[in-house]
Amino acid sequence: MTGRQTNTMQRESFSVTARFAQALVDAIARQGGQVPEALRLGRTQEGRVDMARQEALWALFVEACPDDPLAALRLGTDLQAGHLxxxxxxxxxxxxxxxxxxxxxxxxxIIGDNAHFEVAVLADPVQLRYVPGYVLYQQQRVEATLGCVVSLARWMTSGRFRAREVLLAHAARTDAAAYEALLGCPVRFGQPVNAVCMDACELNHTLVQAGSSLQQHLRSLADGVLASLAQDGTSARVQQWVRAHPRWGKERIAEQLGMSGRHLNRKLALEGISFKGLREALLHDMALQALRDGQKIAAASEALGFCDENAFSRAFRRWTGQSPAQYQKTERK
Structure with a gap:
């Protein structure tokens, strides 16, 4: 476990990203369950959801599907990269x-700070181990997580990824064949660890949207988000304001946070982030989501505060190497 993970695990309060929590809210609704107003998340809500609220949502989810022991596993296999x-x-x-x-x-x-992953290279196979720090609904939450890992790895490699097997520390909640049908690989229960096992050669698969230059930028942003988990970071609050008001600049957002623009720059610098870099990464994310949701290019440009559609298209091409129209065409395939 890294030092960063150790510090995170020692915290007394935990949280999950709002997007992951929203996936659970949506799943409850699909199962016909009712989410009380106090537990609902606004569609534009970003930031963190405290663990007590998340566990209350898990309770509602389990209650909503009493006759489907693999509901949590199905939830995991339905999760997409955007939920993370x-x-x-x-x-x-x-x-x-x-x-x-x-x-x-x-x-x-960043997704949920009371659990972590470890990679154990035992010659062959490689194990991606999941170590939960929570207790409530642990079996369901572990199954959802490992289901997400297997499904997302398969999608990111255009179907080439093949897990050798999945290991679960708990007993089977239904017939093992039902697990294997969903995961596409053997599943063993009552194991010392929760893990997805794969041949070492699987690690060499190229991914569908590889982009090393973008990764460097995103790593910088993600480092700041990790830092904010331990100290109620400024970047997390800035993200909320940018997503709610993408047209606003640094001074306007700094005013909402009770500081000057210069002070905001200094606070963000302590987390290794600049306001410009943070805002641009968020606009990129929001642009992708808007186009995936089927918004017209002109509407997305207007909503994100660009002066015109051409300016939006130039920025989008800089982020992705594609025009907005090309990206939408690719998404529809």
Whole structure:
């Protein structure tokens, strides 16, 4: 475990990214469950959701699907990179699956900071181990996490990834064949660890949206987010304001935080981030989401505060190497 992970695990309060929590809210609704107003997340909400609230959502999810022992596993296999916040973007920017595993072990606390991943290279196979620090609904949450890992690895490698087996520390919650049908590999229960096992050669698979230059930028941003988990970082609060008001500049956001623009720069610098870099990375993320949701290019440009569609297109090409129209065409395939 890295020093950063150790410090995170020693904290008394934990949280998860709002996007991951929203995936759980949506799953409860699909199962016909009702989420009380106090537990609902606004569609534009970003930042963190405290663990007590997240565990209350898990309770509602389990209650909503009493007759489906694999509901949590199905939830995990349905999760997409966007649900993992900036960690998902980082994963998509990696060159190979092996690089992706390194990113996951380092930055997973951004998704939920009371669990972590470890890579154990036991000659062959390689084990990606998941170590939860929570107790409530542990079986369901572990299954959702490992289901997400297997499904996302398969998607990022265009279907080439093949897990050798999945290990679960708990007993089977239903017939093992049902697990194997969902995961596409053998599953063993009552094991010493929770892990996805794979042949070492699987780490060499190239990923569908590799981009090393983007990864460097995202790593800088993700480092700041990790730092903010331990000290209620300024970057986390800036992210909330930028996402809610993408047209606002540094001075306007600094005013909302009760400081000057110069002071805001100094606070962000302590987390290794600049306001410009943070805002641009967030606009990039929001642009991708808007186009994936089917928004018109002109509407996305207007919503994100660009002076015109041409300026938006230039920025989008700088971020992705594609025009917005090319990206939407690729997404529809």
């Amino acid at each position: 916040d900036i960690v998902g973007m980082l994963l998509l920017s990696c060159d190979t699956l092996g690089d992706g595993l390194e990113v996951l072990t380092e930055y997973a606390p």
